[in-house]
Amino acid sequence: MTVRVMLVSPATSAALREARFDDDGPLDEAGARRARAAAGVVARVDRFLSGPSRRCRETAQELRAAAHPAEVLGEIGDWDMGRWRGRRLDEVGVSEPEAVSAWLSDPAAAPHGGESLLALCERVGGWLQSLPDDAGRVLAVVEPAVARAAVVHALSLPAEAFWRLDVAPLTLTELSGRAGRWNLRCGRSLGGDSV
Numbered sequence: 001m002t003v004r005v006m007l008v009s010p011a012t013s014a015a016l017r018e019a020r021f022d023d024d025g026p027l028d029e030a031g032a033r034r035a036r037a038a039a040g041v042v043a044r045v046d047r048f049l050s051g052p053s054r055r056c057r058e059t060a061q062e063l064r065a066a067a068h069p070a071e072v073l074g075e076i077g078d079w080d081m082g083r084w085r086g087r088r089l090d091e092v093g094v095s096e097p098e099a100v101s102a103w104l105s106d107p108a109a110a111p112h113g114g115e116s117l118l119a120l121c122e123r124v125g126g127w128l129q130s131l132p133d134d135a136g137r138v139l140a141v142v143e144p145a146v147a148r149a150a151v152v153h154a155l156s157l158p159a160e161a162f163w164r165l166d167v168a169p170l171t172l173t174e175l176s177g178r179a180g181r182w183n184l185r186c187g188r189s190l191g192g193d194s195v
């Protein structure tokens with residue numbers, strides 16, 4: 001049986017607009033409005049999931065307000081940025097240029113004390129692989145880093161390809177298949193959200 005995994009990136013927040021490592025802030029007003037406008041765009045699902053971040057949970061609530069709430073899963077949580085959490089990328093680049101360079105060039109590096117890119121891809125890949133063949137249609141609202149890691153894993157791409165993938169707010173990325181063999185259907189915007 002084929003599993004269909006639909007990954008929806010959450011709507012905008014202040015952290016996203018400020019190029020800041022997420023600090024678990026809420027959707028901004030425009031993001032909430034766009035998420036509400038996208039409600040009902042995604043068809044029936046067998047399992048509705050959300051990453052644990054506030055932005056994912058609020059987007060899930062807006063997308064499926066009339067349906068049951070999303071099940072929150074830690075396995076599809078955002079990339080752990082350790083001590084960089086809440087800081088702007090340009091600020092970290094000025095104060096820790098060698099650390100940022102290592103983080104961007106070495107998939108095993110975690111100079112921030114959180115997860116390395118390899119660890120993120122392994123965690124998200126493990127979640128994908130754990131889906132049973134009869135999971136049906138799974139909708140998960142996940143942070144862009146999680147969607148990118150899922151694509152890297154599903155297509156057996158080198159970890160460095162992660163940096164070449166863009167996932168805009170309220171974008172749908174679809175994977176279909178089953179453990180070990182996935183196909184990608186490139187994302188489409190659900191709500192016309194832009195940063």
